Amino acid sequence: MTTPGATKKGDFIFDSFFTGGIGGTVVAVVLLALDLIRGEPFYAPNVLGAVLFTDTPITQVAEVQLNLVVYATMFHYAGFVILGIGASALMVYAKAVRTRAPLLILVLLVMLEIGVRILSATLTPGLVEAVGPGRVLIANAAAAAAMGGFLIYAHREDTPQAG
Numbered sequence: 001m002t003t004p005g006a007t008k009k010g011d012f013i014f015d016s017f018f019t020g021g022i023g024g025t026v027v028a029v030v031l032l033a034l035d036l037i038r039g040e041p042f043y044a045p046n047v048l049g050a051v052l053f054t055d056t057p058i059t060q061v062a063e064v065q066l067n068l069v070v071y072a073t074m075f076h077y078a079g080f081v082i083l084g085i086g087a088s089a090l091m092v093y094a095k096a097v098r099t100r101a102p103l104l105i106l107v108l109l110v111m112l113e114i115g116v117r118i119l120s121a122t123l124t125p126g127l128v129e130a131v132g133p134g135r136v137l138i139a140n141a142a143a144a145a146a147m148g149g150f151l152i153y154a155h156r157e158d159t160p161q162a163g
Helices: 009-038 043-053 066-093 101-122 127-131 133-154
Strands: none
Touching: 009 043, 009 066, 009 133, 043 066, 043 127, 066 101, 066 133, 101 127, 101 133, 127 133
């Protein structure tokens, strides 16, 4: 948690990694649940891993390879730590989001959606379509809510109290 006034570097780093970890975990769990419902456990990370770390086109990814799931998961969490840095910076520099949880969650969701679309277009063309745009949106919305909730809670002492 940050202290009122100047933000300490350690607090910022904690916020960044913890926020990214929360978001990454929520997306992973939601996509796993959606994959299980479809009867294809680990489909999403397997496709990501295959496209990033092999020459296999998305349309030819068939069998789940756990090593690709692990590689994709590491890549996924690295991306969420970067997003966590951005989210923590929002809490430090954008006072409007500190007191407006819906605004913070919306901004985080937009950041997630833009980020995944840019990465999909540049590194993994067709990934969003293969996983399913609706599934990606559901996972990102859940992650934005969890990350926003954590940040609002962790920074509640920074928010001026009414009264």
